[in-house]
Amino acid sequence: MTSLVMPTMASSLLLQLGSTCGKSPSFAPPQSILVDKLRRLVIKVKSSETRECTTAMFNANSRRDFLGLALGVSGLFIGSLDANGAGLPPEEKPKLCDDTCEKELENVPTVTTGSGLQYKDIKVGQGPSPPIGFQVAANYVAMVPSGQIFDSSLEKGQPYIFRVGSGQVIQGLDEGILSMKVGGKRRLYIPGSLAFPKGLTSAPGRPRVAPSSPVIFDVSLEYIPGLEVDEE
Incomplete structure (x- = not known):
């Protein structure tokens, strides 16, 4: 059952x-x-x-x-x-102008060109100036007016090579390097009309560059490959 x-x-x-x-x-x-x-x-x-x-x-x-x-x-x-x-402090980014340089720049006269570009020479070079159309090798640190860095060749570990005066870079950088000499360093105060008309989108941890806003470039002219070969 x-x-x-x-x-x-x-x-x-x-x-x-x-x-x-x-x-x-x-x-x-x-x-x-x-x-x-x-x-x-x-x-x-x-x-x-x-x-x-x-x-x-x-x-x-x-x-x-x-x-x-x-x-x-x-x-x-x-x-x-x-x-x-x-909470760690932000990593210190490499610069072309350190704190001592910043203090010295306060006493350096500002040069203003006809286009509105302004610059101060951190160091006057002893080499030749680049002719239009020649390649140049330059290091740069690009900043917004507050001093925040938005681009830098120093962080990439090698100079930026381009043909000066041919429109490969913004107008203010082209004009500023054309009157430099090899070995020189310069701070460029570039007005919005000679900078980025469309602005730049911000990378992670970087400030945004608004359209036609002023920017600051610290530039060092390292060498002019083609000119050095011709001189030899």
Whole structure:
């Protein structure tokens, strides 16, 4: 005959196998035991089972709480490391004009050309000036008026080579280099009309250059390859 009692599989997943937590014990007491003794025995067994069940649940909950606490503390620790990393001072970018140079420039007269370009010579070179159309190798540090750098050949590790006076760079840079000599350094104050008519989109960590806004270039004329070969 088929049994009508269904197995309790779900409860076995929550508790250890063989546990009777939450269930009354099954046993057949001898008939000689009095009813009141049987009642006290059942109450005692239920109390013991309840304590065991409570202890098991407490231990399980304690393990979960401890694991959660440990994960939380590790998260806070990692977060604090990230915060410390974010709080580090910004990396110093290489420049053509250091703090001493900046102080000296205060006493250097400003030259203004007919186009509106202004410049100050940080150092006057001793070599030749580049003829229009010749290639030149120059280092530069490009800044917005506040002094924030938006581009620099020094960070790329090599001079920028282009044909001067042929429109390969902005007008202010072309004009400023044409009157320089090899070995010289100059600060160019380029008005918006000689800079970037369409502006420049900002790279990560770089300032944006608005359309037709003034910019500042520190430039050093390193050498003129074709001219040096011809002179030899």
